[in-house]
Amino acid sequence: MLEVEALTKRFGDVHAVDEVALVVPRGQMLGVIGRSGAGKSTLLRMLNRLSDPSDGRIRFDGVDVTALMGAELRRWRARCAMIFQQFNLVGRLDVITNVLLGRLNGHGLLSSMTANFTAAERADAIRALDRLDMAQTALQRADTLSGGQQQRVAIARAMMQRPDILLADEPIASLDPRNATVVMEALQRINGEDGITVICNLHTLDTARAYCDRVIGMERGRIVFDGPPSQLDEPTVRRIYGVEAAEQLSESVTSTSLSAA
Ligand SMILES: Nc1ncnc2c1ncn2[C@@H]1O[C@H](COP(=O)(O)OP(=O)(O)O)[C@@H](O)[C@H]1O
Ligand SMILES: [Mg+2]
16 A cells, blocks of 8 residues: 655745645556646656655555665665656667566666576566567567557566556657557556556546546646546536636537537
């Protein structure tokens, strides 16, 4: 169980994350929504300690994550793997090496890209790729893949860390709708089959509705909604996204009902 208490990050006068409190049970698929600048990325970065909080506390299974240092901190970062909008693969390396780098990450040995991997590690990497239907690309350079394929490789790399939590910062923001679906379904499968907690920043409400058990809405660093997506009513959506976006939303509702008619 992940517990966040009064978590705050200040950049000068800006409260990027402002006294956020959150309890995430193991195995939940949690969506974080909000406008650009609401604090979603800052929250995620604090959870895996890429960024240090100004105030507040993070606990995981009773351990104070905010106090970890050195090797313990590296271990924590490995336990919450992160994927990004821009995939962050090493383009000139082949796919399997990119996936194997996920294992190095856990050992804090990222300095060496020419490390020798064992046959067992390579077999693990192929299995991770195979689960994402990407094993056939193992020997291709990463920069020859489409965006959707690169994100699946990034997920395979994250899985090599054997994480408890997978943090995804707008993982489908650069993808076309078809690839977005493939990537969200992959995250959903990992969540369901492996019981890995997934915390996923999402720009769009439709995606959160379709894939998440629970949604948190952020506005100016604060949580303004926390519940199942079915409870997101129009005033709440308006608050989270602003009037303009809420109007677009009701347009999409109208066009859906028209096409259904
Ligand atoms: N490194 C930083 N330095 C200064 N301000 C930052 C930094 N990172 C984020 N911010 C500010 O914190 C707020 C929240 O940003 P962010 O977490 O990136 O929001 P989101 O991911 O929801 O778009 C914004 O006002 C942003 O400008
Ligand atoms: Mg962001």
